[in-house]
Amino acid sequence: MLKAHGTPVFRGCGCIGVAPQAEILPFSVAPIEAINFLKKKTAVPTETWTDLWQQEHSRSFTVAGAMTDDLVADFHKAVVKAIEQGETLETFRKDFDSIVDTHGWSYNGTRGWRSRVIFDTNMSTAYAAGRWDQIQRVKRTRPYLMYRHLEGQRFPRPIHQSWDGTILPVEHPWWKTHYPPNGWGCHCWAESLSDDDLRRYGYRVSKDAPPSPLIKRTVELSDGTLKTVEVPQGIDPGFAYRPGEMPASIDDALKE
Template sequence: MPETIDPFKLPFDEAIAYFRNKTPLGSLAWDNFADAAQDFAFTVATVTEAELLNDVYNLILSGLENGDSYGEFKKGFDKAIDKAGWNPANRPYRTALIFNQNLRNAYQAGRYKQMSDPEVLKLRGFWQYVHRDSRVPRPHHLALDGKIYPADSPFWQTCYPVNGWGCRCGVVSLSQRDLDREGLTVDEPPQETVTVVDKVTGDRKKVPAIGGKPIGEPGFSTIPGGSDPSQKKAILEQAMQKLPQQLQEQVKKALEK
């Protein structure tokens, strides 16, 4: 079953702008456009048909802009994939995942945009990691619940949620006054690290870990919405190099629009 997400709680402009800046692109696997490329590519794993991608993209966008419920999304999604003749394995799970993950990513990108505004940072210079309810919590995410780090800590560069498929973690900003009033203290980020590989660039980087598990899992070790918009074309062109020639041509045409 999909989690309860009320899109009416996501109507702020930053989340919508983040999603609007994505381009629907065909892919063979979810990590064809991973890490920073997720900021600019809207994909549905194994879907290459442009019409279907655009239909699903517009359904998600409507959810953000108009507050469509999951039921409304599912109705439109079922119609779109039936028309395209695509019947994914574990269809109910995939339907819920596509809806929830895209709304969650847009929400967190919007939150990051708001909280990283220079004027906001002057007043609220601390960020607190929040682990939200999950039927099967990730121990390495649960261990961070309530931890507070400076907003400019390198920790956030690779561990700002969303940190994996189905991750519901979030971040709230705090002022020094909040800390003093609640008796809260600033924590030390995890010192353990593991090496992950950027699926798009091939770059290897060390990221914070707990119990041998990277907090920002492979494909999710960048800040949602944290990429430089001026680099959109360059990032997507680099990502598409691993695609078959036919899909590369499709990406090029999409970027020319």
Template sequence: MSGPEELPPANVLPEEAIAFFRAKGFRIGFSWQDVFREEHARWFTVAKAMSRDVLEDIREAVDKAIREGITLETFKKELRPKLEAKGWWGRKTMLDPKTGQHELVQLGSPRRLKTIFRANVRTAYAAGKWERIQRTKKAFPFLEYSSVMDGRERPEHHDWDGVRLPVDHPWWDTHTPPCDWECRCDVVARSQRMLDRMGVTVDAKPPPANDLVPWTNSRTGETGMIEKGLGKGWDYNVGKEYLRGLAPAPLPESFGDDRNGGPEDVGAAAQPSGAQQALIDRFLKAFGIAAGKEAIWEDKEGWPLSVGRGWFIAPGGQVRLPGGAAGVAIDRIAAAIVKADDIRWVWVTGEDGRALLMRRYRRTANGISTLVDIGRDGWRWTSRQGR
């Protein structure tokens, strides 16, 4: 980045960062812990912005900051008058809906606007960058942790500077910046040729973990342990969580539901059984994706698809797999996409009667034609004899 107060120049910000931010829904919360950890990859929230119009003003300003590359000072100068006009500024008494108690709280302030600006811009940039990293990892299969190293970095982040590991190493699941509030660290994609030129090698293993410290979400009562150097609620890879959200969900017309004798649910936590996970991993393997991972995969015409476990998780959190000989169906579905005889855009009618634009993959093998339609609302499939 160009500096602690600045965004990268607009032509450096990947378009994926803008897409990530715009894909978020709204979530109103009184405390920053009401929307916690990876939930921030799905929802835009500002603690104590309890009305939709205030939240929309802040979101519009952040969107402009990401889109146009404006500075923090411009962001504050343009947003502050709007928030003051709506009374969302300074210290005021507000009702906490969770406790039912009135509290004296800080609403808008220069410091809060700085935090909003930095947290949202940096996570958007990180998510967009991760998507690009996944798309280009064949050419740049390694990542290097890069701390600012100006004397203001955290000691743990100082020690992580220069760590080099493969893109898909699990260390990046928790150590991809930003790793805390105000974290200015970054990751740099490297090729083998770049490493050779630098005279360095990939680390055989990640650095030893720091001591674990306990944390508690005082709003939910959730507790856990976290490595020192990682901020509470920051020990996740925002880009990876974003890719999970991009994966199309299974549409009911292909998978049914409980009332119609569809596949068995395994609960809202979306934790597949061992047999179900084996089928999902079998699907991922057809795309060259490791078991349990997510990645951006490009079809033979260069169109990107987010492929991961989310393909088999319904919006309610239940696992959905093809009925009958699920393994055979899994293979046909994957082959229809990876080895498509034909790819085209088609307009289809959804169950609710809406017209949907979907990317259709068709493959015929052994006298059986398989169609897979993938769109913004989800995906579906059919197989039948003949073409």
């Protein structure tokens, strides 16, 4: 569940919001699919987020710069606990501080930014993966998805805003790359719809998917070298996949 707050926040996605600052709040019913998704992940030490690529993050839990098994495992446990108990970012930060102190971890960035990235990215992708499982179970009676953009941001991503209201069949290939979240700090989501919903609210299935030209972006690898990748316009490098989707192999996951 997302809740909006009025505190200004600088997001990793480049958006600056006065409202809302998205936060995960407790659910009346535990998000079982999202919890299981996180629990099944294997903790993997990495130097940078590019050590693993796209779908590989669906089966591996990582924290960029967490280079020991015990450190990554403790963060994995903390994130699982946070989603099981419906913790907020502020509650998670207590575990973050404890883990940092225990392991003497020296991380990049400020405490506020670093803890938010770990919490926000894992929660957003877990809920998205769990939601996809639910979508698949009901797609016979709810065969459409509508892209939704979280309103109220001072400087939202214009292209994400332009996708708001796009309605396409669940099986449309556009969702393979555009099923949200679509970047750091992105809190867009997909809403499933039935034919009755279309009639009730006057919605119409989009004639075509929004244009998705590929653009070249540069990412830094763990050895300091730069790599050029192609991603759909409006999607951050490493996010052009559906959370929960598993790669056929590690080699496939690293292909561009």
